[in-house]
Amino acid sequence: MKSFHVVFLGAPRGESHREGSPVMVAVVAVLAVLAILVTLVLPMPYGLASAADSQRAISAATALAR
Amino acid sequence: MLLGFALVYAQYGTFEITELRGKAIGGVALVLIMAGVFSKSATVPLHTWLPDAGVAPSTITSLLHAAILVKIGLYGFARLFCNGMVIPEAWHKWLLIAALASAFVSACAALQETNIKRLLAYSTVSQIGYTFLGLFAFTRTGYIGSLLYILAHGIAKGGLFLCAGIIEHGTHTKDMTKMGGLFRKMPVTASAYVVCALSIAGIPPMAGFFCKWFVVSGLVEGGYRVIAGLAILTAVLTLLYM
Numbered sequence: 001m002k003s004f005h006v007v008f009l010g011a012p013r014g015e016s017h018r019e020g021s022p023v024m025v026a027v028v029a030v031l032a033v034l035a036i037l038v039t040l041v042l043p044m045p046y047g048l049a050s051a052a053d054s055q056r057a058i059s060a061a062t063a064l065a066r
Numbered sequence: 067m068l069l070g071f072a073l074v075y076a077q078y079g080t081f082e083i084t085e086l087r088g089k090a091i092g093g094v095a096l097v098l099i100m101a102g103v104f105s106k107s108a109t110v111p112l113h114t115w116l117p118d119a120g121v122a123p124s125t126i127t128s129l130l131h132a133a134i135l136v137k138i139g140l141y142g143f144a145r146l147f148c149n150g151m152v153i154p155e156a157w158h159k160w161l162l163i164a165a166l167a168s169a170f171v172s173a174c175a176a177l178q179e180t181n182i183k184r185l186l187a188y189s190t191v192s193q194i195g196y197t198f199l200g201l202f203a204f205t206r207t208g209y210i211g212s213l214l215y216i217l218a219h220g221i222a223k224g225g226l227f228l229c230a231g232i233i234e235h236g237t238h239t240k241d242m243t244k245m246g247g248l249f250r251k252m253p254v255t256a257s258a259y260v261v262c263a264l265s266i267a268g269i270p271p272m273a274g275f276f277c278k279w280f281v282v283s284g285l286v287e288g289g290y291r292v293i294a295g296l297a298i299l300t301a302v303l304t305l306l307y308m
Contacts, residue, residue: 002177002307003185003242004263007233008256012247020232025254028232031225032258035265038218038273 067102070095074151083150091151099146100161107139109198110168113191120187121240125231128183132190133224137216140197148201148209161202162285162293169195170296173303181240182230185307186223192304193219193266199297200281208284215277218265222274225262229255267305 019025073095075081091099101112108116116136120128147153153161172191179185197219200212232255233248234240249256265272268279278301285294 001305003182004260004308006180006242007182007245008247008249008252008259010246012251013244017237017245017248017251019252020235020255024228024232024235025258028225028228028258029254031221031228032261035218035222035225035262035272038221038265039271039276041217042214042273042276 067099070098070102073098083145086151087149089151090154091147093154093157096153096157100143103139103143104164105139106142107136107194107198108191109139109164109195110171110191113168113172116191117184117187120190120227121181121183125227125234128187128231129224129227132187132227133220136190136194137220140194140201140212140216143198143201144209144213148204153204158202158204158288162199162290165195165198165202166293166296166300167195168192169199169300170303173300173307176307177303179307180242182233182242182245183227183240185242186226186230189226189266189304189307190219190223192300193223196278196281196297196300199293200284203281203284203288203290205284205287207280207287211277211280211282211284214273214280218273218277222262222265225258226266229259229262263308267308268301269305 105112172188176188197212200208265274268274
């Protein structure tokens with residue numbers, strides 16, 4: 001809250017302050033979208049961990065059977 | 067760190083991680099290896115290089131330091147000790163205290179900071195401490211939370227450093243007290259900054275929230291309820307300085 005409040009809110013302290021070039025802002029916009037989209041991959045590690053657990057259990061059972 | 071690996075080799079006669087799986091590491095070797103891991107990951111008290119490195123060079127260099135370079139220590143720890151060598155139980159508590167101290171102290175430092183890039187660098191130190199908390203819980207949920215947070219933090223902190231670069235380019239200063247009212251002048255940068263900051267601060271439904279939730283759940287699962295409570299307090303501090 002502190003950095004956002006100090007930097008972006010309140011009265012402007014300079015007339016020459018301006019937005020970056022389109023390329024610069026496009027990159028940060030893409031990263032912001034990625035920061036939202038990364039939420040979608042959150043369930044993936046659980047699936048991978050469960051698959052690894054099942055594989056480990058099968059290997060252990062096979063080893064015991066031998 | 068190299069000395070630590072030499073000690074491990076002297077004890078077990080191999081550098082193969084797969085062969086070292088399940089073998090207990092000695093105290094001296096652990097301290098030496100962790101000194102390397104902590105200095106690479108800018109963890110308190112070996113963190114001082116990161117705030118200085120975050121300010122001096124170009125924005126891209128600060129981005130690489132904060133979003134990628136410091137993660138190498140975390141990755142190294144995860145490869146060596148998560149499903150690898152075993153750290154004796156007596157060390158777990160001390161590792162957690164070191165990670166929590168790093169997260170908390172650097173969050174307090176970030177609260178005091180007025181240089182936007184130094185603030186983000188201290189934030190990185192704090193979030194790395196948070197990530198270590200999940201790994202040091204030695205629970206599955208903690209591991210998953212930490213590994214996910216490496217990805218989520220890398221993207222969000224990369225975005226924040228690039229926003230700081232655009233702000234510095236547009237205002238010719240890194241001093242936040244000389245800025246103000248930039249939402250009207252830089253609407254796209256400000257919006258991107260807010261989104262990335264919300265993720266780092268752990269506000270739902272951003273990925274940072276779920277990662278921190280997993281880390282705290284992992285700590286509770288491991289029986290470290292007090293540390294979990296203090297980790298939540300550190301997350302609140304993150305919200306305050308962001």
